[in-house]
Amino acid sequence: MNKTLLSVAVIQAAVASSAQAMQVLDDSDMASVSGQSGITIEVTTNDANGEMLTTGEIRYTEEDKDGQGADNLTIDGMSLRTITTDADGVMTGVDTIRTTIDVDDQGNVHIRQSDIDTLELEFGEIALSGRSLFGGVRLSVWKFIGDSYLETVLLNDPAGSKIGFVTAMEEGSGLTYQFDEDGLTFSTDIVFLPKIGETTFRSEVFLTGDTDELKLEIGETSGSLEIRNISLLNDKGENIFGANNFGDLGYGDITVNTGYFTIAANQDPDVDGIAGRINSDLTVGNVFYRTGDQRLNLNNVNLNTNGEIDYTLDFIDTGFTTGIDTRISNVSDLDLTIGAITLSSGDGSNESLSMGSYAIENLNLNGDSIDMQMYTLPGVGAQGLQMDLTMAGTTSFDLTIKDDPAENAGDPDPQLTASVVLNNVSVSQTIDQTEKGLHVGVLNQSMDVNINQIRMGDGLIQQGQTGRLVMNNVSLQPGSYFRVEPLQ
Incomplete structure (x- = not known):
């Protein structure tokens, strides 16, 4: 947008x-x-x-x-x-x-x-x-x-x-x-x-x-x-x-309570570039992906930063490659919610019942930052861009997945909730347009994942068993890739 x-x-x-x-x-x-x-x-x-x-x-x-x-x-x-x-x-x-x-x-x-x-x-x-x-x-x-x-x-x-x-x-x-x-x-x-x-x-x-x-x-x-x-x-x-x-993508009917970003000179005397703040509380009525006459809809997608978050942006030149360096910080309570996921005809008619609602809430970088660099690669040829993303330290958020049947008064929705903690997230990959499609190559990708306090129920009475899932050293093998191309 x-x-x-x-x-x-x-x-x-x-x-x-x-x-x-x-x-x-x-x-x-x-x-x-x-x-x-x-x-x-x-x-x-x-x-x-x-x-x-x-x-x-x-x-x-x-x-x-x-x-x-x-x-x-x-x-x-x-x-x-x-x-x-x-x-x-x-x-x-x-x-x-x-x-x-x-x-x-x-x-x-x-x-x-x-x-x-x-x-x-x-x-x-x-x-x-x-x-x-x-x-x-x-x-x-x-x-x-x-x-x-x-x-x-x-x-x-x-x-x-x-x-x-x-x-x-x-x-x-x-x-x-x-x-x-x-x-x-x-x-x-x-x-x-x-x-x-x-x-x-x-x-x-x-x-x-x-x-x-x-x-x-x-x-x-x-x-x-x-x-x-x-x-x-x-x-x-x-x-x-x-x-x-x-295929096709689309979005529409945006409702804005707050939505702005600012641009200013970076105040750090040792850093070039610009700095600013982002503040968002906006809802997109519908986001969709369509192939042929079938459409996947994400309804009432809301992004709320719950106040201002900070960013910096700078051009970089190492002598071998050039690019853009971006940092996002001061994130302590960011929410991203999807009100409902449905299927429909290509024009949005004949919409199905909801397949549930999803929310990532209380996203907190715990004093750290998200750092992303995008580089032009050295040399000549079909090499594309390299993207490096780092979330050092601990990133935490609450995950909620709700069943979303027809609303009945006094009947809470079944739901699954969990507290997710990511440690030392590091992603480095290449992105390139090729004659075989969009090619994404893995240079490095690793993190530790903890999914805590897994609970199921209706939001009032928790059922099942509270548990915890720990996955350390989750990584993709360097040299791996995936390619996206139209369905043949």
Whole structure:
């Protein structure tokens, strides 16, 4: 979800800046505008390919504090196209974007881009300190159906500056998302679906800031976003598995009590990068995985951090490989619950009775942290990324699995509960796109597991026997792997 929302924010900013750059209003122009509730700007490019905005290299560089040189993230150029297309997504002409600027009676400034047929946003090679991460990223053939629009709102907030980014998409709107790696392309179609009884998918993100940090808040999300036709393509754009793909994913109807993360400079004088806080209490009404006309549903998925947790993020460059180093800490009471698991037809109809609810509650790192590094591997070829994850010390949580029959007054649900303790979790693996599918190789994976206070009953009267399960030195043999490919 966050990648999609941030991509939308990038597009909105690019479109807005393009409109301002291509048509400047001076004082005499403004003086001629009278008796109107706002102003309208129509922008058309004279480029035959529809290019409205292009850039050379985009570079973000950190100060050199570790003696390894200035770490950097580079994007080898960006282009934004506005075009018209036919039913097959083939370009038929150059599009015009209408931008309206209006002030409402609350003093909020609304900048809306509408009357858009199709947008295309493309980034060149993305690299960390000179080592390629992706060969390119594209948001292609983003169709805006009917009155769909992107809107930036400058809010008149007494607390300070606040900017809202709104995405409103009528049914039928969607785009294709792709990224390249090692001669292969990961491709998927993204479709926006309104909530039942409504006509428009809508999502909101708010950006606020002060002298110390930026805060990105998740606002209302009404409707569903589906990620369809997850596929791997060869260098000719052909699905390497023929008509088969990895299925579809989707989520929708997000209810937010609290949802934000902040971005600030790392205050540690010996550490580069950024630091911030995450606070979440949000519920996703439905998350699903679909193959053919069958769907597995996770209903009412709630993530609650019960306050703020801390994170840091830094680019790393060892001289042999580059990557990103992330740390999550100050986790003492995180809850993740799934209200119900069901099966249904592909469109969500004919939903089965629940197969139970599941909860991981009171997750506590006990003063330690979760450390994760993602590296680009040295050399050239189909090697992918390496991911290292460490949870040093003790991590504990409570596990609850409930049967979920039809509700009967005064009849508690049968349930299984346990207290789980993980010690010294270490995972190191490679992740790679190959012509045989997604390949995950094991470099190292080990931990100690204690499942304590195993109890079964109805939540009021515990039945069976309380027990304990101990598994020390749980590990996978280095060199092992698993591969994910579409069902043949």
